[in-house]
Amino acid sequence: MPSRILLISDLHLEDSRPDITNAFFEFLQSNSGNCTSLYILGDLFEVWIGDDNHTELSQSVAAALRDFASAGSSIYIMRGNRDFLLGEEFAKQCNALLLNERFVLKTDDFSALLIHGDQLCIDDLEYMEFRNMVRNTHWQKDFLAKPLAERSTFAGSARQQSKQATESKSNEIMDVNQAEVENFLRASGEIVLIHGHTHRPAIHQIEVGGNTGPLKARRVVLGDWDESLWFIEICGDQLNLQNQPLNS
């Protein structure tokens, strides 16, 4: 049987959107036992202040993923710009594997470079500075040593600042930098790049200037879960970007 791989990102699960959490659980149920693997490419959660912050939401998601894994699918989780502190402990709870920020998905018929996508938005200098700070292992260690209440306050103000900053930034700045996309593809040797983050679902055909002639590459962007849910299905060598209304 050919492999069937599913990819999702940017669910931004949070207590104030139980509809999205329910849609996620339904998505897992309807695909339980009939896919080879599930890749979550970042921002599964809207906020994550550490694996030790056990909430009702985090525990129910872990349980649902564990069930999904026990039905025979492998689960891979990548961190996003919201849940960059998600760690091995939570991954273990979900019976999932935590991925590095660049991962090459390879099957007999298909291969692609997977990233969350925030790394491509290099024109947003302010964000890149923040990213460098919070992705630093020393910073993370210090931060995770702080009491939960203090971490929660920091996360709240960071979200507020990010929201305000986003409102004043142009669309171009917050989208990917095309040259950086090509750099990522060239460095990986792959011709398919899959990411989320920008909330601009699309399949872009791009030329990445091969040394042997024209080279066709694809940048496939997952959508965020809001009014509809988005996922990519890879069967054999075929990739499909799909969406469904959230309340279906």
Add this chain to the structure above:
Amino acid sequence: MIVLKTNYGAISIELNFEKAPKSAASFLQYAKDGFYDGTIFHRVISDFMVQGGGFETGMAQKPNGEPVENEADNGLSNVVGTLAMARTSDPHSATSQFFINVSDNHFLDHRNKTEQDWGYAVFGRVVEGMEVVNKIKNVDTGSSGGHQDVPVIEVVIESLDVFEEE
């Protein structure tokens, strides 16, 4: 008009001397010199393009002539059935290799004069024998001599007929 006689049938092409004078003249010269006789379509991607004009049978690369200035800013688009100059990532590095678009590859068109967005220069089109091109695009391919997408059974340009008008 130029007729490429391949082992899959004949492909007639028309060069666009008005829009792509340098590329068309270069291709015509290679054709007249017999350079393309015995060359193969060495890179075939069924939903993209078929490329040839630089290798002989057995994947032996032929020595090239002087590079041609990139004329991709001539307004011609890389649509199905057009011929364009193949090259490396340097926009002005095209020599004898060319490709036939078998999809509408608008993303290969000229956008601006930076290395990244210069695009691929269209200099001609197939006027007859597109069914032959479609046969070629669907051949089985694999890796050979460090190259990918190489037809398993060689697609050879056995000879070319050049009919000069006027």
